[in-house]
Amino acid sequence: MQTKFNKYIRYSFSALMLIVLGAGMLFISCEDDDDEGNDKVELFSYGPMPIARGAELRFIGDNLDKVTAIIIPDGIEIDASEFTTRTTELITLTVPQNAEEGLVVLKTPQGDITTKTPIGYSEPISIDEFTPATIRPGEVLTINGDYLNLVKEVIFTDRVVADTSFFESQSRKELKVTVPEAAQTGIIGVSNGEEEPVIVYSESELNITLPVFDEISPNPVKAGSELTISGSDLDLVVSLKLGGDIEIGSDDFVSQSADQIVISVPLNTRDGNIVLLPLSGVEVISGTELQMLLPTINSIVPLTLKNGEDITVTGENLDLISSVVFEGGFEGVIAEGGTPAEITVTTPDGALSGAVVFNTLAQKSVTGDELNFLAPSLTSFSPSEIKPNNLLTITGENLDLVDKVIFSGGVEGEITSQTETEIIVTVKVGSETGVITLVAINGVEVESSGPVTILSNLPDVTGYEESKATPGQILTILGSNLDLIKELVFPGEIKATAYGEKTDTRVEVYVPEDVPTGNGQIRVITYEGEEGLLPEIFFGGVDPVLYPGLVFNDFDEEGHSLDWDNWSGISALMDDGNGVSGKYLKGAAQLGAWDWKWVWGCNHNDVFPKPEVDADNHVVKIDVKIEGAISDDSNNFQLKLAGKDSQWFKLGIQNDDGTWGTGDGWVTVTYNLNDIGITGDITNSGDWGLITQPPAGLDFTRISLDNFRFEPVP
Known part of the structure; x- marks a missing residue:
């Protein structure tokens, strides 16, 4: 069966109007020779033009009673005995149904008279009825009417055209045409296929059969399994749509017949109606939504654990799970080798205590039991008094979960060794006396019950005389015990090399030219080797205009x-x-x-x-x-x-x-x-x-x- 078709814009022409206009036209002039005698056969005009086949054609002239025959294209000879009227001034005859366009010839004893203009016809194509009233694409539709032999195209809704390659048979009164696969329910039209076509439309609609849903099973369905759609005329379906904007072509169906379609449900299918699509594009929507099956969570073991450890999940349809999200929005890693009844998930470092959510590709989820993630605990630290750049030992439980050790002043210590029960950390310069804060890998913070004392013999800096540190210019440090300062190190580990006034309460230092621009702190080193950080200040200035x-x-x-x-x-x-x-x-x-x-x-x-x-x-x-x-x-x-x-x-x-x-x-x-x-x-x-x-x-x-x-x- 052919499935190629064209689409045209509908034209509205009235065949009856064309007939009326044609009948009202003047006769066509033919011969206009000078009179050479009263017995000369002459044709003055003939018509009407255009004329309908089967209508009366008139010839007006002189001595027309001598015409013995008239030949109408193509080669149809009408003898004088068949004229309806034959007088000296008028001949009338009935135009044959098989007459064609062309010049008309009058046969006379004096010789042939050929019209100067060709005969033309009005062709009142009409549709009386069509059968059957309901039809499947690909079946043959019978159209009854008149002048259907002139039809070159049958136009179906929506602008789907069947040309002569779709015609099974064609005569004046009957046309049999194969219904294109893309045809839709609606009125039909027939056209003579000309550049400015005559199109005649039916009064009633042709009903094009569409696929019909009866049942969807199973519902709910498991992603990845087979789904059966039962109904009628399902062999017309060329594709279908599932929830989640998933389209499956008929080439990917497991099987297809007139009463059943079987498909494999894609893993990312979502809940929603099924849409069947024939070649016409008319959507047939299921009355029932297809529901995607959810996994069932029976147990999670263990419920109390450390970040980074595994949990074992048991249940049903666990192979549907595409992601496992823990409290705080952190996603775990599903281990390979899982089954529908059991999976293993590695918990993320950032996970917090709370419920676990199991997601599927269908964008559905189920919530499991709440997990309790262990936090580090700090039992003691030693020594209780310490200088910067020395080692502090912290003891406790779950200390392998600690990510950072923060001292008062917001300074992070440097962890040099770490076990489940002990952390050794270097106290950094800038640390202040106060509690120690342990920050776990999931962000949970635990503070020591008492403070650590940071020992130092550092100058007491109260501020600066200038609002910012300009490279190449003096920065004045204010405070007390400033005579303890041995060395100043600027951001970028740039040591000061030039000083101005230096007293117990005031130190002038030239800011290095290549100090990085922005906020920063100067590191101070005392004569005793102790280190500290001065208050933050902005470093920067303007470059000279070199060009x-x-x-x-x-x-x-x-x-x-x-x-x-x-x-x-x-x-x-x-x-x-x-x-x-x-x-x-x-x-x-x-x-x-x-x-x-x-x-x-x-x-x-x-x-x-x-x-x-x-x-x-x-x-x-x-x-x-x-x-x-x-x-x-x-x-x-x-x-x-x-x-x-x-x-x-x-x-x-x-x-x-x-x-x-x-x-x-x-x-x-x-x-x-x-x-x-x-x-x-x-x-x-x-x-x-x-x-x-x-x-x-x-x-x-x-x-x-x-x-x-x-x-x-x-």
Whole structure:
């Protein structure tokens, strides 16, 4: 059986209207020769045109009684004896049903007269009835009517066309056609298949048989097992859908017949109705939802255990379990070799005491018994008084579960050995007198009942004279017993090499040039070899402008500062002596979430030319000051260089808590142009500037900016 078909848009033509219009047309002119005698046979016109086969055709002329025969295409000769009317001025005859289009010839003793225009026909195709009223795709439909011999296409709902290759037989009164697999219930139409077709539609609908559900079994069903669908006309199904948007084609059915389909249920099938799909695409939906079978949990052993140990789970249909999730959202590892009746699961390190949830690929779950995960316990520690960099011994139970040992002051000790009953830990510099906190691998914290005393003979530092530590400049340490200081080690393990004044209450030290930018602590070493940490301070400063010709905005030129460049009106030009050098930009607005604003913008490059550089070989530097701190979600900026947009980036230095700042002072931030998405040549053209669009809103008054400049990549 053929299954290829085309789809067409429905046309609406009335065959009756075509007949009426044709009947009303003027006769067609034929011969118009000069009169050469009263006995000359002449044809003036004939018609009507177009004319229906079986209708009366008229010829008007002179001496037509001498016409002996008329030949109508293709070669149909009508003798004068068969004329309905035959006078000198008029001949009428009935058009044969098998007449075709072409020129008409009148036979006379004086010779043949051929019409100048061909005869044409109105073809009133009609549908009287069709049988059967209900039919399966692939079966033969009989259509009765008239002029069905002219039909080239049968059109089924929905725009499914059966051409002549689907026709079983065809005559004027009857057409037998095979119903395409994609046909749907609805009216049918017949068409002459022309470029501007005549289409006639049936008054009643043809009912196309669809598959029918009777029963689904078993229900509920186990994923991976076979499911039987019973019903009728199921051989029409080309695919079916299961819950979870799973589609199975008929090629993957275990078996298929008119009254039964058997499939293997995919493991990730979810609860839901089954949808049967014939080739027509009309969905047949089951009245009952298919339910996926759940595993049954009978027991979990042991219920009290340590993180990382195994549990044994017994029950039914345990092979359906795809994941095991413990309290805290941590997933265990299902061991290989499990059976439907028993599985083994390794508990995760982060699991907390609580119920266990067993999930299936069907996105269903069952909850098992609650587990009790053992916590470490601290019985004692020794010595009770200790100096930093010495070993402390902790005894107790389940100490193999300990992940960290935290001393007062938030300093983590270094575990050097560990068993179930003993931990030896190195007390790190910065630890303070107080309780010891054991942090288990699942995050549970256990504190000692009493404090450990951290012995030290360290200077008492109360703070700093400066608000931040600027590389190359003096940082003044304030406090008492400062004459105990032998050595200062800056972040990055950089030792101080230059000092200023040193007294019992005041020590001046030059901050090393290469100290890492950001918040950090200075390590102090006393003459007795003891170590400690000074209070946290921000390290950073501004880099010198090494290439003045590569500065593209320092806010010092009139007209190029913010006189013209404050496009969004959210910035202020400052000249109060608090900048890096000269004038600088300071934020002057509160921005809402996702406000898109120009911090500054410039496109008057003919007046103030911009430097031209190769982005692949340059970095961009910006001097920034952030007062206090801004959140990560508030920090969202973009450079526009010669019309090229950078990726979104952050200003300042990120603090340990995720916020961004500069220690309330000026620092230079550097961005590799390629790393922020700008490549190729940057020319003296287009828009230049800085844009902000903070996802969480921004107090822009906290931010000051200066000296936007390029530098060659070192």
